[in-house]
Amino acid sequence: MANFDIKHIKNVVLVGHTGSGKTTLVESMLFEAGLINRRGTILDKNTVSDYTEIEHEKGKTFFSKLVNTKWKGYKINLLDTPGYDDFAGEIIGAMRVADCGLMLLNSAMGVEVGTDIIWDYTNDYKLPMLLAVNHLDNEKSDYDRTVNEAKAHFGNNVVVVQYPMNQGEKFDAIVDVLNMVLYKYPQDGGKPEKLPIPDSEKEKANQLHQELIETIAGNDETLMERYFEKGELDEDEMKLGLHHSLIKHEIFPIFCVSAKKNMGSGRIMGFIDNVCPSAYEMPKQKTVDGKKITCDENESTSIFVYKTLSEPHVGDLSFFKVLSGKIKVGDELTNENTDQIERINQLYEVEGSKRTPVQELVAGDIGATLKLKNTHTNNTLHEKGKHIEIVPIQFPNPTLTIAVEGTKKGEEEKLSMALHQLVEEDPTIKVEVSPKLKQTLLHCHGELHLAIIKWKLENAYKLSVDFKTPKIPYRETIRKSADTVYRHKKQSGGNGQFAEVSMKIEPWYEGIEEPTGYNIRGKEEHDLPWGGKLVYYNCVVGGAIDTRFHPSIMKGIMEKMHEGPLTGSYVRDVRVIVYDGKMHTVDSNDLSFKLAGMMAFKENFHNADPQLLEPFYYVEIHAPEEVTGSIMSTIQSHRAVVEGMDAEGQFSIIKAQIPYAEMHEFSNDLRSLTQGRARFNMKFDHYEAVPFDLQRTLISEFSNQEELV
Known part of the structure; x- marks a missing residue:
């Protein structure tokens, strides 16, 4: 097998909206390079890159694939990627190791939803990008519209290198305005004839050739000087200018292709070899410590x-x-x-x-x-002996959460191992085991992502699973103070149980002043694992309660904070003052004071204007300007608080706070409303009071469940 040095290796990621033809183009490239003798098709389920069972079943790419080939003394590593934003992790991971990208555009559809979304990722990585207008053999092909949309979406540095002749069902020729030649293809595709540009096309070709020169010269001072001196640039100078501008993510040349008929793929591969950068020419990779x-x-x-x-x-x-x-x-x-x-x-x-x-x-x-x-x-x-850690891939946060459980008893461990393996393969999946909610939560990137996860669990791991709506991690707190004396007394022969606790509870907040009117003998502050704080004061004087019983009182309080009085949710942000009590020399013990502390806290809590809190998430929605109004109306129906709106190119960015309880259906609603043209990211922000009517409903539901138990 041939060995390739660093200068003869090219890494190219193929990206584009689903259906743009990435997998089919990979087949044509492999065929052109002689790696395969016959081009496979998605319909026949025999392509090199789409080889998994689920991809054969659905006829779509769901996972990034690595395919290497050899071409005229170069090794080209092709990275085929999915076209759905649900699989952004697969796309971003492949981009992270590529040195050039090839964005496919469907000439019958123009710039589609996935194209815009993926283009944002290319901007994040400043990846050199080629564009290829595909499906030129489609009867609805519209090359000019597609190019105009690309310029509108990606900027005026999108520049034509090729344009088609006879686009549509009779497509068979491409005019190349870089080397000023016509490629004429056989009916079934393959190796073209190189012919002079017809007289009927010379004016258009010359105009586009001049535009290409001016764009290249405009991004390179040295070439600009040569252009002013000579009035033109030769082909080698143009290629050099394109090479440098690609590295700087400044020029995006457009090519023509019919991947299905294998027309134009060889020319793209030649350009990749001759013009696109290798890894050693790209900006150096950075480590986490800045090296x-x-x-x-x-x-x-x-x-x-x-x-x-x-x-x-x-x-x-x-x-x-x-x-x-x-x-x-x-x-x-x-x-x-x-x-x-x-x-x-x-x-x-x-x-x-x-x-x-x-x-x-x-x-x-x-x-x-x-x-x-x-x-x-x-x-x-x-x-060994070195310390190198590359800056990691920043995967997007999940946008959909679902509860997953096995339907068969005894398979809990098997399900846990399967979920762990899914996370190992796909870092955009998060699995959370919530003891409080008594659910295993699966965080992913949309309904399609979830469908693939379910397919894997059922087919690859032979598990039967149910997906359920996740419970909401509410919190409970209080809004005013309450005071009570609670006596626990039990006598059933022999030593009994006795404890009396005088307790006051108050809302706690940052910066609250110390309580007055009490003799503070001890103070404990507890940062709660679920957020918020518990502050406990021992203000008992005269030995009314022995010091050794205060940990038991605290334990009783903490148990009730784990199972809040309103809905069984965690309690947070409470200040407890134990200021008096009674004990018995024989019948008082740790259990008695634990129970007395728990019940005093519960009784006080109900009298302290209790409040249920719900989690709010900060959400950023990226959407085309024309659908912004509809989105604003929709999110307000989800109880959103809109914080502002920014513009970014063709997109609006809506910033809002939305209750987590409203987020379960949000992804589907947004996709349905915008035909998939919007995307969003979300992260936990804060807790906020639940509306009164909803709080009353939730408390009632919890009380009914408690009665059934």
Whole structure:
């Protein structure tokens, strides 16, 4: 097998809205390179990159795939990605290790929802980007509209390198205004003839050629000077200018392709080889401590794991990019994140489901290895004695939460292990076991993401599961003070139980003054694990309650704070003052004072204007301007408090606080309202009082459940 040095390796991620033709284009590229003898199709379920059972079943890409090929002395690592924002983690992970992106646009549909969303990610990484207008053989193809929309959405540095002739069902020719030639394709696609541009197209081609030159020169002072001197740039100068501008994320050239008919794919591959940057030419990777890693095969070895895949009978497959140096079979590397030594027993080049063993991979290359015991996605491995940790991938926060439970008894551990493995493969999934809610909560990125998770649990792990609406983690507190004397007395032969506690409770808030009128003998402050605080004062004088019983009183209070009096929710932000009481020399004990403390707290709580609190989330919604009004109306029906609105290009950003109780259906409502053209992120912000009518309903429901128990 040929070895490739750092200058002859290109890493390209294919992105675009679902249905834009990424997987089909990968097939054409592999066919052009001679890696496969026959192009597969999604319909026939035999493409190289879509090889999983669920992708065959649904006819869609759900996971990023690595496919390497060889082309005219270069190795090109292609990263095929999903087109749904539900799988943003797969898209972002692939982008993180790519050195160039190829965005496919559907010429029959123009710039679609997923295109806008994915473009934001490319801007985050400042990734060099090519655009390719696909489906030019479609009867509804409209190349000019698609280009105009691309310029409107992505800026005027979108520049035409190619345009089609005879677009539609008779599409067979592409005019290339970079090298000023016509590519004429056979009816079934493949290798084109290179012909002079027809006279009927010369004026248009010359105009676009001039626009291309001016755009390139406008982004490079040296080329601008040459352009002023000569009045033009030759092809090599144009390629050099495009190369530098791509690295700086300043120019986005547009190509033409019919992936289905294999027209235009070879030209794109040639441009990738000749013009697109390699890893060593890109800005240096940064470490968490601000240092930079030089992508050089002569440097010390470091790799970054961007994806983990678990396969039956094989184990965990770790996909990585070599950041520096060379990685060889037999190397022992230190995982900077876990401080564990990992031995590299196998190395693979990857072609979809096919893995070819190799002995080494050099800086800039992407490959895979098996059975790293203590290594996960986002981990950096390096030579012993070094300290290198690459800045990790920032995955988006989940937008949908569901409760999951097995339907068969005895499979709890099996379900737990399956969920753990899903999180290992997909870091955008979060699993939370909530003792308070008595639910296992699964956080993900939308209904489609959830559907794939359910499919995996049922088909890959052979589990029967139910998804249920999650309970709301309410909190309870008080709004005024209350005072009571509670006596616990029980006599049933022999030693009895006796304890009397005089207790006052008050709302606690930051900066509250110390209580007055009491002789404070002891103070305890407890930051509660669920948020808020409990402050306990021992103000008992004269030995009315022995000091040794105060921990028991505290224990009783804390137990009731775990199971609040209103709805059984956690209690927070309360100040307790125990100022008097009584005890019996024989019948008083720890249990008696624990029960007295618990019941005194409960009685006081009901008399202290109790308040139920609900979690509010800060939500940012990114949506096209034309649907902003409809979104504003919708979120207000979800009890949202709108904080403001900003503009960002073609999008509006709506900022709001929304109760968590309203978020379960929010994702579906937003997608339905905007036909999937909006996206949002959310994070917990604060707790706020539940409206009176809702509080009354929730308390009543809890009381009825208690009576049934």
